[in-house]
Amino acid sequence: MFFLANWKMNPSSLKEGEEILKRLKKFLLKKPKNVIIFPPFLYLFPLIKKFKDFFNFGAQDVFYEKKGPFTGEISPLMLKNMGVNFVIVGHSERRRYFKEDDEILFKKMKACQELKIKVVFCVGENKKERKENKVFEVLKKQTRFFSQKVFPGFLAYEPVWAIGTGTPCQPKDAKKVFSFLKKRFKKTKILYGGSVNSKNAKSYLEAGFDGLLVGGASLKPEEFSKIVSLN
Ligand code: PGA
Numbered sequence: 001m002f003f004l005a006n007w008k009m010n011p012s013s014l015k016e017g018e019e020i021l022k023r024l025k026k027f028l029l030k031k032p033k034n035v036i037i038f039p040p041f042l043y044l045f046p047l048i049k050k051f052k053d054f055f056n057f058g059a060q061d062v063f064y065e066k067k068g069p070f071t072g073e074i075s076p077l078m079l080k081n082m083g084v085n086f087v088i089v090g091h092s093e094r095r096r097y098f099k100e101d102d103e104i105l106f107k108k109m110k111a112c113q114e115l116k117i118k119v120v121f122c123v124g125e126n127k128k129e130r131k132e133n134k135v136f137e138v139l140k141k142q143t144r145f146f147s148q149k150v151f152p153g154f155l156a157y158e159p160v161w162a163i164g165t166g167t168p169c170q171p172k173d174a175k176k177v178f179s180f181l182k183k184r185f186k187k188t189k190i191l192y193g194g195s196v197n198s199k200n201a202k203s204y205l206e207a208g209f210d211g212l213l214v215g216g217a218s219l220k221p222e223e224f225s226k227i228v229s230l231n
Pocket residue numbers: 006158162163164165193194195196213214215216217
């Protein structure tokens with residue numbers, strides 16, 4: 001099982017980030033298997049330095065070019081050279097606020113794959129699409145550029161309406177999506193994300209998911225340690 005912590009644009013200082021990991025370490029007692037922390041870029045390297053013996057780390061985003069005039073961006077090559085081997089691509093917040101489309105996201109995935117950086121590719125429908133029974137149609141569209149050669153190591157099903165809302169997808173509905181994705185992408189680990197907490201986490205693992213992508217609850221050390229302990 002894989003447990004991924006997406007901190008998003010939190011917390012507000014490196015010190016608080018260190019505190020979260022210190023406390024998480026205490027709750028876990030021993031080195032957990034397959035836990036990957038995705039802090040903001042600014043904290044990534046100090047945290048790797050301090051906690052690399054205990055946790056794996058990844059980046060929340062990346063650009064697709066190797067280098068050049070792309071102000072503000074971080075390249076896959078830079079990540080690789082800094083020892084980062086995981087990256088989230090296509091989170092719904094990137095799609096929504098930064099207008100990243102399927103084509104751009106595929107380019108990002110391809111660029112990472114060339115450097116053997118494992119991609120956590122996020123997909124999921126919004127509220128309207130679910131109401132209109134378009135879930136599978138949306139997922140097909142979001143993965144349409146994937147090929148035999150270029151596909152992600154992790155595919156996270158994150159229904160947009162379930163992210164940060166406290167309204168998770170019912171495990172029986174998530175299970176249908178899991179089967180749909182697993183059938184198409186046999187070699188990919190399929191994760192669930194969207195309002196995961198220590199009470200509902202188990203039900204997604206029982207539904208077959210290979211792990212969880214956790215947002216809000218991953219910033220609470222005790223809560224996240226309970227989720228990770230399901231391993
Ligand atoms: P959430 O976020 O757990 O706070 O709903 C999940 C995510 O966006 O990855």
